[in-house]
Amino acid sequence: MSKKYQLVVKLINERIDRQSYQPGDKLPSIRELSTQLAISKNTVIRAYQQLEASQLIEAHPRSGYVVARRASPSIATISEPGYVDLMSLSKEIMSLPLSRHVLAAGSAHPDTDFPAIRSLYAEIGRHSRYQTNIPSHYQLPPGNEELIRQIVFLTQDLGITTSAKEILITHGAQQAISLSLQAITQPGDIVLVESPSYFGNLLLLESLGLKVVEIPASVTTGIDLKALEQALERWDVAAIIINPSFNNPTGYLMSQPDRLHFLDITHGIPIIEDDVFGRLAYGHRPSPLKALDSENRVIYCNSLSKTLDSRLRIGWVIAGQYQHQIEKRLMTDNMGSLNLMQSAVGQFLTTGKYRQHLSKIRKSYSKKHRLFYQTFTMELDHYPQLKNQYHLSQPEGGFLCWLTLPETADSNAIYRDALQHDITILPGNMFSTQSQHNHCIRISFATFEINDSWTKGLKTLARIIASHLDTR
Ligand SMILES: Cc1ncc(COP(=O)(O)O)c(C=O)c1O
Numbered sequence: 284m285s286k287k288y289q290l291v292v293k294l295i296n297e298r299i300d301r302q303s304y305q306p307g308d309k310l311p312s313i314r315e316l317s318t319q320l321a322i323s324k325n326t327v328i329r330a331y332q333q334l335e336a337s338q339l340i341e342a343h344p345r346s347g348y349v350v351a352r353r354a355s356p357s358i359a360t361i362s363e364p365g366y367v368d369l370m371s372l373s374k375e376i377m378s379l380p381l382s383r384h385v386l387a388a389g390s391a392h393p394d395t396d397f398p399a400i401r402s403l404y405a406e407i408g409r410h411s412r413y414q415t416n417i418p419s420h421y422q423l424p425p426g427n428e429e430l431i432r433q434i435v436f437l438t439q440d441l442g443i444t445t446s447a448k449e450i451l452i453t454h455g456a457q458q459a460i461s462l463s464l465q466a467i468t469q470p471g472d473i474v475l476v477e478s479p480s481y482f483g484n485l486l487l488l489e490s491l492g493l494k495v496v497e498i499p500a501s502v503t504t505g506i507d508l509k510a511l512e513q514a515l516e517r518w519d520v521a522a523i524i525i526n527p528s529f530n531n532p533t534g535y536l537m538s539q540p541d542r543l544h545f546l547d548i549t550h551g552i553p554i555i556e557d558d559v560f561g562r563l564a565y566g567h568r569p570s571p572l573k574a575l576d577s578e579n580r581v582i583y584c585n586s587l588s589k590t591l592d593s594r595l596r597i598g599w600v601i602a603g604q605y606q607h608q609i610e611k612r613l614m615t616d617n618m619g620s621l622n623l624m625q626s627a628v629g630q631f632l633t634t635g636k637y638r639q640h641l642s643k644i645r646k647s648y649s650k651k652h653r654l655f656y657q658t659f660t661m662e663l664d665h666y667p668q669l670k671n672q673y674h675l676s677q678p679e680g681g682f683l684c685w686l687t688l689p690e691t692a693d694s695n696a697i698y699r700d701a702l703q704h705d706i707t708i709l710p711g712n713m714f715s716t717q718s719q720h721n722h723c724i725r726i727s728f729a730t731f732e733i734n735d736s737w738t739k740g741l742k743t744l745a746r747i748i749a750s751h752l753d754t755r
Pocket residue numbers: 391454455456457458481483526530531557559585586587588593597598
């Protein structure tokens with residue numbers, strides 16, 4: 284039989300693996316844990332000493348024990364290659380009508396209540412009236428010339444060296460990622476993704492008959508690079524999809540050194556960089572992987588869905604060495620697309636209003652995040668079964684955050700209960716092919732305001748979450 288201290292080591296290990304404890308999190312004090320588990324302080328001390336020796340936790344002079352910055356989940360949490368089966372769950376959740384919800388915190392649509400969005404739709408109106416004056420034609424790839432010119436400028440802002448010849452306009456980032464996968468993989472190939480991972484990308488793997496290996500990713504620092512290296516040693520990998528800046532769902536931001544290390548260990552493998560939240564940094568953001576890529580193998584996918592409006596369906600791909608294959612598919616996929624939208628958005632981008640808008644929304648989301656975090660954690664902390672037992676991510680950009688609850692929480696049941704109260708959130712199991720995130724919830728604070736609807740909604744949500752947890 285295991286000794287008591289070994290059981291404590293196992294418990295803390297599991298909490299780190301399942302991300303209930305994140306790198307940098309303070310662990311319960313020796314006294315707290317000995318009371319909570321009804322064991323002696325010496326048992327806790329021995330367990331903490333063993334965890335410290337394995338470099339999973341660190342003793343900090345004034346704050347006690349904290350989870351090490353590089354606490355790596357065990358190899359067991361890397362999934363075996365398998366097919367995705369998320370279509371029915373995602374369809375059910377995504378097709379819910381938005382209007383009846385008191386608090387729509389489930390979807391990842393941006394806040395559209397800004398003057399620039401009104402100008403944009405006025406521009407679309409003008410272009411729409413003009414259509415009968417020009418002969419009908421297909422907007423063939425690569426896409427509208429002015430739009431591409433403007434996207435070159437926007438891309439150069441991020442330190443990516445590019446030119447109009449390298450950009451293909453797509454139907455949102457979704458089509459950019461889909462065509463990229465089609466160009467570089469065959470059904471049955473293995474694609475590595477982060478876990479948790481944006482469900483739209485998992486659905487693409489499902490529909491293309493690709494196998495997925497999920498690599499654990501921390502809520503703060505992103506994909507576990509040691510686990511990634513181990514997976515690359517074990518399997519032949521056709522591609523990696525990564526969303527390293529203000530990740531959906533967790534909001535994590537990969538550091539510059541980690542980006543360089545990531546490129547180093549994935550040498551030669553095509554990388555699909557999904558950067559749809561990348562322009563929403565509250566402060567500084569590291570360079571996109573594309574800007575650091577010396578092998579021309581990063582396929583950079585982006586869109587205006589998170590910064591302007593997802594209804595535009597304007598995205599683009601900068602595909603490096605895979606451009607030709609992707610352009611061929613883009614051509615035959617829909618024989619050109621969205622003439623009106625491409626020309627109107629191209630014109631709108633020439634006005635300079637988009638850059639002003641970006642600077643406004645960054646500030647707005649940063650403020651929303653601060654207030655949302657304060658309000659929601661205050662509500663959660665009212666419940667003893669939640670206080671110090673959850674982790675709410677604090678992104679440095681974007682408008683999504685990830686709530687990690689104690690392992691016994693069933694986010695699907697919480698999701699269904701919340702829906703009965705007209706509150707939408709997304710359950711963690713939408714972001715993986717396995718059940719390891721079923722105790723997590725994704726919440727969008729894009730439309731957060733200090734008003735009755737949000738204040739009451741978050742109070743109710745905290746009550747529902749607490750009601751699903753053991754009070755012992
Ligand atoms: C991480 C991520 N990638 C891609 C997409 C798809 O974006 P688009 O609306 O441009 O197709 C989304 C949309 O939610 C997303 O969150």
